[in-house]
Amino acid sequence: xxxxxxxxxxxxxxxxxxxxxxxxxxxxxxxxxxxxxxxxxxxxxxxxxxxxxxxxxxxxxxxxxxxxxxxxxxxxxxxxxxxxxxxxxxxxxxxxxxxxxxxxxxxxxxxxxxxxxxxxxxxxxxxxxxxxxxxxxxxxxxxxxxxxxxxxxxxxxxxxxxxxxxx
Numbered sequence: 001x002x003x004x005x006x007x008x009x010x011x012x013x014x015x016x017x018x019x020x021x022x023x024x025x026x027x028x029x030x031x032x033x034x035x036x037x038x039x040x041x042x043x044x045x046x047x048x049x050x051x052x053x054x055x056x057x058x059x060x061x062x063x064x065x066x067x068x069x070x071x072x073x074x075x076x077x078x079x080x081x082x083x084x085x086x087x088x089x090x091x092x093x094x095x096x097x098x099x100x101x102x103x104x105x106x107x108x109x110x111x112x113x114x115x116x117x118x119x120x121x122x123x124x125x126x127x128x129x130x131x132x133x134x135x136x137x138x139x140x141x142x143x144x145x146x147x148x149x150x151x152x153x154x155x156x157x158x159x160x161x162x163x164x165x166x167x
Contacts, residue, residue, distance in 0.1 A: 040084030
């Protein structure tokens, strides 16, 4: 039996009724900046060493088309067929492995390459939803967090309904 190849990316998907992500903390004289979605899908994404641009379209296709969202009839449909909003959050901690009593992130991709792949991922998700007739008609939104920064998330979920997918 051949050894399994190491994962190149990991995504965590969570159904939501609404989600709000702080993308800029409050500063003197300025309030915090938030992005917000309504019913849809929160996608946490982490890329590992070895991931490249060819992988991103495969991930986008899988995540936007997998039937994880429950419609009014109780059927499971894709976020495109729901149609629902999408919030994308870069989540480097998905790459953590315990060593003793600490977490290590040696498998995670470098920051520059990670930002490049994350930006491509966001852009491709935006394009897919913008070209989908149901999503356009419903005014579906794609919002995203900022790469490499600590962010605050407020989430109302209709679950818990969370799925981990490796690529």
